[in-house]
Amino acid sequence: EIVLTQSPGTLSLSPGERATLSCRASQSVSSSYLAWYQQKPGQAPRLLIYGASSRATGIPDRFSGSGSGTDFTLTISRLEPEDFAVYYCQQYGSSSLYTFGQGTKLEIK
Amino acid sequence: QVQLQESGPGLVKPSETLSLTCAVSGYSISSGYYWGWIRQPPGKGLEWIGSIYHSGSTYYNPSLKSRVTMSVVTSKNQFSLKLSSVTAADTAVYYCARVGCNGGSCYDYWGQGTLVTVSS
Numbered sequence: 050e051i052v053l054t055q056s057p058g059t060l061s062l063s064p065g066e067r068a069t070l071s072c073r074a075s076q077s078v079s080s081s082y083l084a085w086y087q088q089k090p091g092q093a094p095r096l097l098i099y100g101a102s103s104r105a106t107g108i109p110d111r112f113s114g115s116g117s118g119t120d121f122t123l124t125i126s127r128l129e130p131e132d133f134a135v136y137y138c139q140q141y142g143s144s145s146l147y148t149f150g151q152g153t154k155l156e157i158k
Numbered sequence: 159q160v161q162l163q164e165s166g167p168g169l170v171k172p173s174e175t176l177s178l179t180c181a182v183s184g185y186s187i188s189s190g191y192y193w194g195w196i197r198q199p200p201g202k203g204l205e206w207i208g209s210i211y212h213s214g215s216t217y218y219n220p221s222l223k224s225r226v227t228m229s230v231v232t233s234k235n236q237f238s239l240k241l242s243s244v245t246a247a248d249t250a251v252y253y254c255a256r257v258g259c260n261g262g263s264c265y266d267y268w269g270q271g272t273l274v275t276v277s278s
Contacts, residue, residue, distance in 0.1 A: 050220070084264035086204075093268040094196075094204065099259040105266065137204055141263040145217040147194075147206040 051075055051142050053150035061158040068125040070153045072138035077118050082141040085114055085123045088152075089134045097136075098123060125155075133157050160184040162254050162269035169275050170248075176241040176274055180254030181234070188212045188232040192257035194265060195228065195239045197250040205250075209257055210237055244276045 052075040062068055072083070080101040086094035096105040098114035101121055111126040125132055138150040166178035180193070187193065194209035208218040210228040218226045227240040241248060251271040258266030 081260055082263040084259065086265075093253055093255075093271050094265075095268075096259075096264060096266050099264045099266075103260075139204075139264060141261075145209070145262075146219070147209075149196075149204040149206065151203045 050146070051078060051140055051148055053138050053140060053148055055136075055138060055150035055153045057153060058151075059154045059156060061156050062128055063158045064128050064130055066128050068123075068128055068132070068155055070123040070125075070136055070155070072116075072121040072123070072150050074119045074121075074140060078121075078140045078142065080117050083114075083116070083121050084139045084141075086137045086139065087132075087134050088137065094137060128155075130157075160256060160267040162256065162267060164252060164254050164269045164272040166252075166272060166274070168273060169277065170244055171278050172245055172276055173243055176239070176244050176248060176276070178239045178252055178254075178272065178274070179236050180238070180269060181236050182256075183235070185256075186232075187230060187235050187237065192217075192262055193230070193237050194255050194257050196253045196255060196265065198253070198271075199247075199250045207239065207241075207252075246276050248274070249276045250274060 054073045056071045083101040085098040088094040102114045113124045135152045161183045163181045170176045192209040195207040210216045225242045230237045253271045254269045255265035256267040
């Protein structure tokens with residue numbers, strides 16, 4: 050089973066700043082099968098990025114994804130107030146199994 | 159617009175079976191895609207439970223496999239989850255979702271989630 054480790058656990062930034070969130074896999078993940086989600090309190094997760102770098106429908110272009118192999122990054126270029134939330138990475142691997150990272154909480158500084 | 163809605167008891171006794179249904183609108187399950195269940199214990203992260211195709215083909219999380227059964231009722235455009243022998247550790251918000259994206263690599267549409275508490 051592939052384990053995804055996200056860092057940092059909590060990221061404190063101010064609106065307008067740039068956020069960089071990391072997701073590291075215990076073994077190589079196909080770039081096609083790495084996704085990122087945003088979750089706000091009391092809400093279901095929302096798909097942001099799939100295929101490591103493709104934005105989902107309706108996602109602003111300040112969100113971008115990159116990476117390959119075992120290291121992936123979600124970048125938010127200029128934080129808006131509504132971006133403060135918890136972010137999860139997720140991979141789809143062999144035997145059609147899915148795993149999620151433990152999440153990074155992005156909080157207002 | 160694809161919409162999913164979970165339903166089922168909010169309280170289940172220990173050792174009993176948790177049963178949830180996900181009603182899908184805006185898309186016919188029998189047209190394709192896998193459909194899945196994900197859960198989130200209070201204050202914790204997301205855990206994948208399993209996914210199912212309209213044909214009945216399933217994939218389950220190995221850690222839950224012995225207790226999980228998923229099924230589809232295409233005539234009602236619904237799919238279901240049963241989790242047996244529940245304990246307090248199964249208390250969570252349970253989400254149903256569609257497996258979308260390229261090659262079924264992620265979940266693109268989600269239900270709002272339903273909280274299930276395991277307690278006597």
